[in-house]
Amino acid sequence: MCTKILISRIVSYFLFRKYKVYIDKTIELGTQLTPKFDANGLIPAIAQDAKTGEILMVAYMNREALDYTIKTSCGTYYSRSRKKLWKKGEQSGHIQKVSQILVDCDQDCIILKVAVDSGQCHTGYQSCFYRALKKGTAEQLEFVAEKVFDPDKVYPS
């Protein structure tokens, strides 16, 4: 009896492994968009300038934001702080025009190739990544970009 259970468990294990490999291959090498949202229903999305390659920002999308982005070609996210759909540029008017949507191998991250007509960071910089770690230090940042707009004029408090 014990041998029967053991054999059954070994068979189940190998069948599960084979099934997992099949599922992984389908996700990784298939042509069906099956985005993997996390436990909070979100997937990270990188907005990258289609022309220069500069990474402008990283935000999160829920299913609704992704569908809206696909439908409208306007970069749309889910604001985790405001807990609602966030159409980028809805306040400033400077939207992200999406020319291409890429997905990674395990479909848990998205890139939006975008065209923008203004700085994308609420602090006034073109990109949110305006600081770099200073060479030879472990914690010291230095600014590597110049402001391109005055945030107090665009987002008055």
Place this chain on the structure above:
Amino acid sequence: MCTKILISRIVSYFLFRKYKVYIDKTIELGTQLTPKFDANGLIPAIAQDAKTGEILMVAYMNREALDYTIKTSCGTYYSRSRKKLWKKGEQSGHIQKVSQILVDCDQDCIILKVAVDSGQCHTGYQSCFYRALKKGTAEQLEFVAEKVFDPDKVYPS
């Protein structure tokens, strides 16, 4: 008595708001690296080719992986599936040489500008983002890159 409590609450609210604005400004416009790890102790990190601007992969770092990357200038992550430090290239020998580490405004995302001598995706592509959504469709992916190595030779099963 009620008026006193009300006034005290209003004062607390405005003091808290002022304190929050101060903290946000320090994180956003300061020169101290204070990475915001999530509830699982992780922060997303994007590896971007320093020369071409191509986004190669997105993975996660814990404190140890970030410290190791800063110390060694070799792209190092935390593998969520294997639950351990993941020195990129430890199996294949093709490491990521980090030339710059950037952080975003709210310090919850990192970019590693890297030089690589081989494809970075375990599926055989240069970048993990080798598929794009087909124009005019909502779910149909198309391959937009060619394989640069044979994964079966690099990662034999």
